[in-house]
Amino acid sequence: MKHNPFRKRTGILPSYFTGREEELNELKKIYQSTKQGVPGHLILYGSKGIGKTSLLLKFQEELTNFDDVYSVRIPLIEGNFEDIYTLIIEKCSDTLDINISHFWEKINLLGINIPLIGGISLSREIPKTSPAIAFEKILNVIYDELDSDNPVLILLFDDLQRIMSNEETMKILSILQNALVELNLKGKNIMFVATGSEDIFYRIQDKLDSAVRIFEPYLIGPLSYDEVCEAINIPIKKQNVSFEEDVLKEIYELSNGIPYYMQILAYNCFDEINEGNKVTMAEFKKASIHSLNILAQREFKVLFSKSTMEERKILCLMAESDETVLSYSYIKYNANLNSEPSALLKNLIKKNMIIKPARGKYKLKNNLFKSYLQNLGINQDTGLINY
Template sequence: MNPFRKRTGIFPSYFTGRDDELKELTEIYESTRSGAAGHIIIYGPKGIGKTCLLIKFEEQLKDVDGVYPVRIPLIEGDFDEIYSLIVDKAAENLKISEGHFWDNITSLGVNIPMAGGFTVSRKRPTTSPSVALERILKSIYTELTGENPVLILLFDDLQRIIPNKGTNKVLSILQNALVELNLKGMNIMFVATGAHDIFSQIQDHLDSAVRIFEPYELKPLSKEEVNDAISIPADNEGVNFTEAVVDLIYEMSEGIPYYMQVLAYNCFAEAVDEEVGINELKQSFPRSLDLLAQREFRGMYEKSTNEERKILGLLAEDQREFLSYTEIKEGLKLKSEPSFWLRAMVDKNLIIKKSRGKYCLRDRLFKEYLKTFKPYKENGTY
């Protein structure tokens, strides 16, 4: 059985690393239990392992008395849908009927969307969103048992509910509700994951949120962690990845767990005599690149403007890792300044500004995709 995963958001067969991150989350949980609630937003690019970290943290807390983790995978849509999501997941995790929760919530004067055939109308809360959320969480918290219980809300993909109302409004709603509940002695901890730019959005739109939502950037895995993540599950299936292959997967993936899993998955499928060597890596790499192109890279490229595609082509074709602002302008023979496009591309996570006036593509595999498929040559944009 192939022990690796070729999709994001799926827990790996072997979890490694993230010791510092789990320690940080545990410290915030312990602080919350002592009455000083903490709230954290874990951010980073797609595939960095945010969802898996939430799942692992939830798993560690399941057998701790008086601790109630509720993981809420957010869906694209209106922020109002979050009320039903919270109640549904809380009812499931706490093994309490949804009807019981809804009865308590509506008795508090909150009219919110219902599920499972209940008759209450699907109307927007009659109270303000922050008060509605506060009352919903209060009704959940009062159901918890044990001495000094802790409710931990794990919101996955926070940015999915932000576009509808904007960063400012969504975080204001969360902030106001959490502060009020914590002041009333309810030990509620909020943990969310978000895209690479989620915290810059917070700083741009709601400075006060910085004081309640602690930022934590999730970094790539180290070389040793990548080695464990590949070698241990492969060995468990009787397949050996040579050291050279593991080193190359680390270099190509740059420690991003999703990329590492895709590369290892296709390598494993090519194993000969229960071993994966350089030849097997070479044979499987086109399939890995094509999969990443279909699921991520092509969509990223197609959402870029013609001007941005020219810059992508220039960065892909140049052998250097970084290009300066001046080199980009001169390389494309631009008469106008490219600063607007470069800023937009950084915001879209197409490129990274490494230092003042120095730019590179977001990662090596994206560059490899551009060099291999050369989509910028199809319509003459480069």
């Protein structure tokens, strides 16, 4: 039985990592700058499934080839302020293999009570001193524990949007910003890299305008056709399997070059290989149905359920149109709406179902979502699903 080299889930490295050379080079440049005493801080942002976490993991993997660098990946959680505060500290101590008793002894000397590891539990209460000052001191202790003459500490925060949901947890970003500025000024070479959703920078700017001055944005785009082909052909070659060129083109078109969707399509295609160890358009058609079922269960059904009847008329129009991008006026006069489409379109963008690529122009979020809507069979006149 052949081993399927593709992944059906996000958040893990694919069996073969391709593309992202520019992004990795940019991260390495910022690392070199940080090592030379001019720290940089980056937020990698983009659509769901674009490969932000994979890029973060790949960067961390490549850091192992550099001397005097210490990286800590912190997958953020949706919790309260104290949960996140403690998570950051414990991840740093665990990953850097700092002597835990010695480390916590120093932390406690600062007057900061955090739960210890090994069954001993102290108060989670944030110290009476300013949390910003406390966090700065904690990072300073961590940095001074690094076994190097000129270390670079790299904090890798994954899924930054998880701490942006409310005012309380968002304080972490403000605290981190202040701590990084102060520590960098003191000659501590600490670099910050985070991943976030498409709208993360607007959300930060809306609530914490000063943070934009320190955290540089970097948009992660889709893979090119050649990169998609490479990501598929190299792993399957090892398994003595081949995909027809038409299949590769269909995978690229349907996935829009988004690695997560590409991996799901390739995974199901691999499961359908014929007796000749090939995937033709016949196998692809069966695989695409399985792929749509997976995506429907994971995200499309929930996404669609958030839409109103009037919004569904717009979705139906976009799904059934031969044009990828529709104008505002075309939607207004052809969607059979009971009101002006402005508010409806704005809501659909906010709900992550459509994209506004240019002024007065709108399109569905991706081709797989379009296929899902086509299969639903929405009635253009009523917005109801035809059963």
